[in-house]
Amino acid sequence: MKFGVIVFPGSNCDHDAFYAASENLGQPTEYIWHDSRSLGNVDAVILPGGFAYGDYLRCGAIARFSPVMQAVRGFAAEGGLVLGICNGFQVLVEAGLLPGALLRNRGLKFICRELRLQVATTQSPFTGALREGQVLRLPIAHGEGCYFADPRTLDELEAEDRVAFRYLDNPNGSLRDIAGILSRERNVMGMMPHPERAADALMGSADGLGVFHSMMMAVAQPVRPVEALRP
């Protein structure tokens, strides 16, 4: 399976996503520059964390206009897998590929912390290898991760089983403890926690591999057993 990692000016988790996909998962992976109008022949694309274009206006508000986002839209419309992590989630929301908005954390401070996350659905290409209700330990690192949407949207997300992950210890005030959501077609996911930072037990947790394994399963590739990846 081939992963593509988008690089916006100001992306700073692009190397980490690349390393997780290429080294921890052993999959072919390539960077895709923000002014590219094509994604090439990737099977899945990752919008990494960081501060795209500095995020000085509003997180993701400028990145949505970048040329590569046209390609991402087209890729998503054709059913390609799109994973937005942290700033990538913010960009997907600004681009209208996912509903809602990400506001400043309750408490108004940047928070970097490892926390518990519950798998809210396994019916998606990003969570298929996980168990319903399974608790993952993943880190967050964001200043604007408070998920917000109007009640109707929230009801709709829940009715359509599109909440992918919930916080067990809500760190940022996200409504209904939402940490990650799916698009209606379920092939686009945004999440504030960082699965790519939890891809090696030595770094504290390997629970994030479940997300990537799910994607690989969905693209019908053999999955290397988790044990083999531990040092």
Place this chain on the structure above:
Amino acid sequence: MSTIAITPDLIAQHQLTADEYRKIVDILGREPSYTELGIFSVMWSEHCSYKSSRLHLKKLPTRGKLVVQGPGENAGIIDIGGGYVIAFKIESHNHPSFIEPFQGAATGSGGILRDIFTMGARPIAVLDSLRFGRPDDPETGARNRRILSGVVAGIAHYGNCFGVPTVGGECIFEPCYDGNPLVNVFALGVCRKEDVFYAKAAGVGNPVIYVGARTGRDGIHGASMASAEFTEESKQKRPNVQVGDPFMEKLLLEACLEAMHTGAIVGIQDMGAAGLTCSTCEMGSRGEVGIEIELDKVPQRETRMTPYEIMLSESQERMLLVAASGREQEVYQVFRKWGLEAVEIGKVTGDGRLRVRHHGLVVAEIPNRELADEAPLYDRPHTAPPAVPAAPPAGWTAPPIKEALPRLLAAPDICSKRWIWEQYDYQVRTNTIAGPERADAAILRIKETGTAIALSLDGNGRYTYLSPRQGAQLAVAECCRNLSTVGAQPVAATNCLNFGNPERPEIMAQLVEAIEGMGDACRFFETPITGGNVSLYNETLGEGIYPTPVLGIVGLLEIGAPLTIPFVNAGRAVVLLGGLGACDDARFGSTEYAKEIAGQLWGLPPALDLDKEKRVQQAMRRIAAEGLAESAHDLSDGGLAVALAECCFGAHQVGAQIDLDSDLRPEILLFHEGPSRILISTASPKAVLGLAEQHAVEALVIGATVGSGLEIRQRGNTLGAWEISALRPAYENALMG
């Protein structure tokens, strides 16, 4: 420009003495122009020239078998094997952080990060050493908390956006930092050995290229520079604190590293203090060449800037590089890709002079070497450090141990700094094996080599105030001990020397003795100092800070699960490597206990036996290497009792039953800060004691870990017993709670 007369007043306003001015006239063979006066004044400032400290800095060890680059470049470099090196340095940004905490701290981070990547190394870690006035002071507390909040937010803003993890550091609170906080930022980067770049110009005719942000009027001169001439010239006053743009810096990082890979870059230096002035003359001086620039070509964000302003601006996120003639386009192409300006502003010449033109006219012409490397050098008089109270004060009584421990755990210096470090992204780049407060040192993997490094920052103003020489040695010892406690071999150091006014002989004495003590200790532990920073004149209203040398030391270790602080399992032996130690009333005056409970500082710092310290650390590294320890934590602020409590604050809240066989008074026994001691929990006490004996190190089994609670006895009598759940909240929530 040239119409401004150089009067004695103007010279004084530039903080140049009459002698220094005469030296300038000698060098030039004529009176300087206004622009030249400005250029000399910044290059010969204490900050850029180290004129008060240079003589003594020579006493520091700077060589070692791993040292690739010692002091004199933008950062020190050591070889970590496998074809890779690390570049690291510490810098202060004390004064700007007091005037504008957020931007002062943010630009401090920006400056040190540029120092690292200008060497060709990608920054992978930041640590910060912070000192503020007390947050709980009834009079100054509110302001101190505001400064603390601003500084932390500034470091977080810059580092988080830039994408470098802030993995550790220290934070101390003393009234002497009320009007003068210390913000020292350490940064470290990694690169291939053959990819190191130097700030050296070479090749007559090669283009000199300016890259990054545009030049504005921000940051011109220090706060003292507000002459009538200056304001008349610039029409308006601007704050002297610069504004940082971490996004711009991130682009600059990527573009510089990519441009370096083209092979078209000859030399490169960031524009930090003294901006364009410093980068041009230092690169010229190092390369023994001249540099000629035309200021009209310098990208400017304000109109009608004078040569004086352009040369002295400290606008952030700018770099100067020399490219190979004919290969400029390769460089421009990379910077265009990243959306950055790159403009040729001049050429390398063969005459060794810095020649600055404005609208074609020469406005400054100064020999580079004299300007950059022949600044005045002072052997300032030094007498004895200020006298300190020798004896414990009357009027306080030791509270029961049961009460004393929770009070100390909630003390600002000792309590958890989670409030600070959770605002920092300490994981980005996915190398953080042990981040803040997990182990005694931060541990990072080096993906490129498959090995790991450990990092620690330490300083102790109280100890150094009581004895500059011993205090500096203790800081080196503790820093090395922190590394050894996680199993790392300390290999090289960087230092940040924060002191008061060197023109006062007793302050100069602090500086001299601290440097000598630090030099002795660094020689002893074989941790050469590869660079650093001196920050003097840290005084407010004539009151100096405690002399505060801060050490940043780097250690090497194998990659693996980290040796962390908390007890892991019940039923393990608790071993105190190094023994209970000795302390008397005089030495007790330097402890956190004396500070928090007696409210005083007196006497002497803890006694340090360098040889014993080294043996304890060697034993600890062996114990770690053989996997005999389940947890390890060195004793420092707050002594044995505080260290024991911290070991109980793990995820499973494993406690301990301790019984101490000692004649010492209970408060001294539990809270003295004698060095060379490490607490270990182990399933193999015999093997641990055996290794200790091999190193001629005392080691005592002082108790065992238990399922819950901490109880400390002295020869069977209970001194204190606590539920961990009752002890922990004070420690966790004290800071800004």
